[in-house]
Amino acid sequence: MSKYFDVGYMIQSLPTLLSYIHVTLMITAVSAVLGILLGSLIAIVRIKKVPVLNQILVVFISFMRGTPFLVQLFLIYFGVPEIMSHLGMNVRNLPGLVFVYAVFTLHIAAYSAEIMRASISAVSQGEKEAAMAIGMTELQSYVRIILPQAFTLSIPPLTNLIIGMLKGTALVFNVGVVDMMRRADLMGGNSQRYLELFVDAAIIYAVLIFIVTTAGRWIEKRYTVGERQTERVLLSEE
Template sequence: MNKIFDPSYIFSSIPSIMKALPLTLIIMIASLIFGLLLGLILTVMKLQKNIVLKSIANGYTAFIRGTPALLQLFLVFYGLPQALSFVGIDINDWSKSVFAIITFALNSGAFISEIMRSAYLSVDAGQSEAALSIGMNNVQCLRRIIIPQAFKICLPNLGNIIISLLKETSYVFTIGVVDILGKAKLIGSDGYGVRQLEAFLAVALIYWVISIVIEQFISLYEHMNNKSIKKLANSNC
């Protein structure tokens, strides 16, 4: 049995690993969407004067930030079906990918809420007061003044969240979901695991390339956004 490292196997295994990429991206994107919604809700709770709502949101964020994402996945995968069974709801036939999406949405929502909260607070309060003084209501003030500036501030950190979500999807193989890392593990196990190193290097390249694409997309969006802001400012001069 030839156990010599074979670099060519790295590239020859990439097409097979890429077959699992759609599932990885579905889990990442769905988790991001639900995480953004949860993050927005938590942000609103944290900005409230109600001490109960603020304490719940801060306590939730502290728990998520203080526990590993892999442990959270196990808690959701094993704990949620048991918890819902007490109220007569059976979710044992749910797809394992759904539990992964729930977990990563709960996880990312906590971090996104902190990003949104700090971005909101970084916008000068005087701008809101000025907008309200010229007749804007609170919704118009948020939509036209606060949100565009806050979004620009939090965009780089949101990009980091997306990349983190991509990497965290690698945990799903532990509950039986075959993502790109799981596919690499299966491919590397063929032939008594002789080519596991090459398969893992192949999936590392895939993660790396996707992360670069995400970073470039965020940078391009920031550049286009800055150009549109400058153009609008020059037109108002």
């Protein structure tokens, strides 16, 4: 058995791969926060149908949702420096992670924009009218009534989106970023024990995804409870 699969080597290699987990976590966390914030702004612009900007964002969303993520990664990593150099700006010396953050953020923004737009639209018109009827301004109705409910509705799809991007970090080694997968590939080249190393990577990704899924369910449950308490307070005020 050890000839084809060395359990000892797999266990021995696990700490080395875990030492690169911070790259995966940073890419996912930073891109998720920035992407969801940007996506929320895009969703508001689309709901308000801001002239010109709305049409530009429709094209942006269609492009990001209609092309493979790896193609987007190559376009931004290799294409943006080339374009900037023709404009007289040299960005080739920037760390590769800068471009990785950019493509992940834009990708998440495109998908989260549609998620948030659908979630906001799913809030019943009656609740919006009721908020206005008790004297709330449009901003107050969004902050206290619409957005909390929209956020609750969006938690499951946003969690799935973050999970997809967490898996997508396995592709960043294609542009020279040294993460878990790149380290596993390098170690496999030296030891010719690719299977053990990729099993290690699979275990690490599975644990991370389990944690994200559990956190998403906890946030959804906690936010739903908080929303119900807020509704009780509003009813008592009314």
